[in-house]
Amino acid sequence: AQKVTQAQTEISVVEKEDVTLDCVYETRDTTYYLFWYKQPPSGELVFLIRRNSFDEQNEISGRYSWNFQKSTSSFNFTITASQVVDSAVYFCALSEAGTGRRALTFGSGTRLQVQP
Amino acid sequence: GAVVSQHPSRVICKSGTSVKIECRSLDFQATTMFWYRQFPKKSLMLMATSNEGSKATYEQGVEKDKFLINHASLTLSTLTVTSAHPEDSSFYICSARILGSGVYNEQFFGPGTRLTVL
Numbered sequence: 001a002q003k004v005t006q007a008q009t010e011i012s013v014v015e016k017e018d019v020t021l022d023c024v025y026e027t028r029d030t031t032y033y034l035f036w037y038k039q040p041p042s043g044e045l046v047f048l049i050r051r052n053s054f055d056e057q058n059e060i061s062g063r064y065s066w067n068f069q070k071s072t073s074s075f076n077f078t079i080t081a082s083q084v085v086d087s088a089v090y091f092c093a094l095s096e097a098g099t100g101r102r103a104l105t106f107g108s109g110t111r112l113q114v115q116p
Numbered sequence: 117g118a119v120v121s122q123h124p125s126r127v128i129c130k131s132g133t134s135v136k137i138e139c140r141s142l143d144f145q146a147t148t149m150f151w152y153r154q155f156p157k158k159s160l161m162l163m164a165t166s167n168e169g170s171k172a173t174y175e176q177g178v179e180k181d182k183f184l185i186n187h188a189s190l191t192l193s194t195l196t197v198t199s200a201h202p203e204d205s206s207f208y209i210c211s212a213r214i215l216g217s218g219v220y221n222e223q224f225f226g227p228g229t230r231l232t233v234l
Binding site for chain 2: 037042043044045047091102103104105106107108109111
């Protein structure tokens with residue numbers, strides 16, 4: 001069965017620090033998708049990135065970057081030069097293509113607090 | 117981009133009443149919609165998968181008679197919490213999977229509905 005683990009429950013940093021959020025996943029499927037979402041206090045999920053299992057290229061988008069390593073089943077997310085507006089709960093999620101389970105399996109989330 | 121709406125965004129009701137939550141895909145068709153539940157400071161847990169024109173598939177431990185799901189069209193799914201009790205208070209989020217997205221499985225989330233049962 002699929003599983004997503006976010007071991008960091010809460011992280012607190014000072015503005016301008018870099019921070020990495022860890023995500024480890026488990027799946028027996030060879031074709032799957034990994035996601036990161038941001039959930040601000042309003043509750044609405046903000047889509048950040050989607051990566052398929054065949055694309056191990058790291059990605060950078062502004063201050064955000066993602067490191068996907070199939071060898072360690074990890075999909076880590078780094079925020080460079082963090083800002084107060086980055087404070088939110090971040091979820092890593094997985095969906096499997098081969099098993100037919102189309103719903104996302106979410107990790108437990110990491111609450112990021114960026115202090116001014 | 118694809119937009120999913122939920123209505124209402126927030127609802128407060130008395131214990132024993134039923135509450136209906138709507139999930140609509142505004143600019144695309146969705147054969148499948150998913151309903152998630154999120155307790156405070158917890159993760160999102162899948163409750164059920166809703167397929168247009170057929171019965172919903174519920175996750176283990178979710179009472180189908182308690183959480184009625186109807187997916188009457190390719191753009192609308194509804195979740196009715198029947199005889200709501202305080203323990204049903206939660207944040208309910210739907211997502212809609214684009215028709216024809218196949219293994220690519222492209223789906224979008226609604227903004228969520230916060231239910232408070234007094």
